Amino acid sequence: MQNYDMLVVGAGPAGSSTAFAAAKAGCRVLMVDKKKVLGQPVQCAEYVPRLLLSKCSISKDSIVQNIASMMTHLPNGGTIETKSPGFMLDRSIFDNELAGNARDAGVEILSDTTCLARKGGKVMLKQGQTNIEIIPSLIVGADGPVSTVGQWMESVNKEFITGLQYTLPLTEPQEHTEVFFQPEFFGGYGWLFPKGDVANVGIGVKMNSKHEKQHPVMNAHNTYQHSLLNAHNTNQHSLRKKLDMFVEQLRDAGMVKNNPVSITGGLIPVGGPLKTVKNDMLLVGDAAGHTDAITGGGIPQAVICGEMAGRIGGRAVLKGEIDLLNEYEVEWRGFFGQNLENAVEKREILESHWDELDEIIDKCWVAFRGYYGNRP
Numbered sequence: 001m002q003n004y005d006m007l008v009v010g011a012g013p014a015g016s017s018t019a020f021a022a023a024k025a026g027c028r029v030l031m032v033d034k035k036k037v038l039g040q041p042v043q044c045a046e047y048v049p050r051l052l053l054s055k056c057s058i059s060k061d062s063i064v065q066n067i068a069s070m071m072t073h074l075p076n077g078g079t080i081e082t083k084s085p086g087f088m089l090d091r092s093i094f095d096n097e098l099a100g101n102a103r104d105a106g107v108e109i110l111s112d113t114t115c116l117a118r119k120g121g122k123v124m125l126k127q128g129q130t131n132i133e134i135i136p137s138l139i140v141g142a143d144g145p146v147s148t149v150g151q152w153m154e155s156v157n158k159e160f161i162t163g164l165q166y167t168l169p170l171t172e173p174q175e176h177t178e179v180f181f182q183p184e185f186f187g188g189y190g191w192l193f194p195k196g197d198v199a200n201v202g203i204g205v206k207m208n209s210k211h212e213k214q215h216p217v218m219n220a221h222n223t224y225q226h227s228l229l230n231a232h233n234t235n236q237h238s239l240r241k242k243l244d245m246f247v248e249q250l251r252d253a254g255m256v257k258n259n260p261v262s263i264t265g266g267l268i269p270v271g272g273p274l275k276t277v278k279n280d281m282l283l284v285g286d287a288a289g290h291t292d293a294i295t296g297g298g299i300p301q302a303v304i305c306g307e308m309a310g311r312i313g314g315r316a317v318l319k320g321e322i323d324l325l326n327e328y329e330v331e332w333r334g335f336f337g338q339n340l341e342n343a344v345e346k347r348e349i350l351e352s353h354w355d356e357l358d359e360i361i362d363k364c365w366v367a368f369r370g371y372y373g374n375r376p
């Protein structure tokens with residue numbers, strides 16, 4: 001049985017950023033992911049703001065194109081264009097490069113390896129058909145919206161937007177993203193994010209509301225992909241119908257053409273940030289509820305809080321002072337806690353006034369000054 005300073009569960013942007021920072025601090029780190037091929041399938045619309053460049057390097061290979069602005073289509077038919085400098089990524093390349101950086105820094109990485117359970121100091125993993133037991137000093141849950149480590153900490157996401165997305169050919173390349181608010185996308189929106197000749201076109205809808213039927217039954221993030229494609233589930237059927245109708249609108253408007261070349265989807269936690277430290281465990285990224293409750297974006301937070309978790313967790317383990325872990329929660333709350341809480345507040349207003357979407361959208365969407373209230 002092997003001992004590690006740190007076990008990182010999940011090799012997405014949060015896990016790889018955590019593992020990299022911890023290895024740099026001098027820790028012996030194991031990172032595991034249940035995916036057979038890291039970064040695949042991609043379950044993301046793949047936009048990141050340019051500001052992320054100040055926190056992590058983004059290689060030319062992982063950038064598909066630049067984005068200059070965002071066009072918001074309002075429920076009353078109006079549009080508003082706002083600056084939104086950023087990039088469309090190839091998430092598979094981006095995730096693999098972050099994992100590669102971690103590997104180069106000395107992190108051991110096991111793919112096709114699921115973290116199953118912990119008993120006292122031991123953690124049970126399963127790689128293919130092989131059971132593995134390890135003893136880590138610190139466990140980091142970077143395992144996405146439905147987190148196993150979060151369950152051990154009794155700190156789990158409870159509210160989700162369900163996202164469903166096609167990739168399909170664009171009529172013309174463009175340098176702006178498009179966001180569509182429509183009454184049938186309860187709690188969420190439709191999007192068209194361009195990627196060269198194609199675009200990620202999707203919808204996000206809150207399924208567990210009076211506007212929608214029950215939330216689809218999903219016991220793990222990745223089984224969602226499978227159930228989407230084999231949907232007999234009425235909720236997913238209704239989501240797909242909405243997406244097909246949305247695509248039809250975009251086709252009629254001359255924005256996209258032909259049939260989808262791929263489909264993906266996933267859950268986006270929108271209940272706000274969770275408690276992220278308990279005993280010898282930390283949560284980061286989607287597992288920590290770090291996703292923005294209004295935009296659904298979570299890549300920057302995953303990378304930034306991953307660096308904090310790895311650095312602070314690494315120091316705590318190497319010094320043998322587990323109390324230092326609390327500094328992690330203090331640091332990420334200081335950095336973006338206020339923004340995340342503001343988004344949660346706006347989501348509550350948005351959902352409770354959904355029938356008056358036209359009136360409240362200018363207080364609840366990031367394209368408007370009203371969203372930021374009195375904050376500088």
Ligand SMILES: Cc1cc2nc3c(=O)[nH]c(=O)nc-3n(C[C@H](O)[C@H](O)[C@H](O)COP(=O)(O)OP(=O)(O)OC[C@H]3O[C@@H](n4cnc5c(N)ncnc54)[C@H](O)[C@@H]3O)c2cc1C
Pocket residue numbers: 009010011012013014015032033034035039043044045046047048113114115116142143144145146147148163164165202221222264265266267268284285286287291296297298299300302
């Ligand atoms: C449809 C959709 C569109 C989105 N679009 C955007 C966007 O345009 N921009 C943006 O910033 N954000 C977007 N997001 C959110 C973004 O994808 C997440 O915030 C981001 O991936 C969070 O990174 P993470 O590392 O925390 O989690 P993830 O990327 O989900 O990684 C978690 C990893 O943990 C692994 N895992 C889970 N459980 C276990 C286990 N028990 N054992 C081992 N491994 C496990 C998974 O296989 C996965 O690889 C979107 C999300 C969805 C669903």
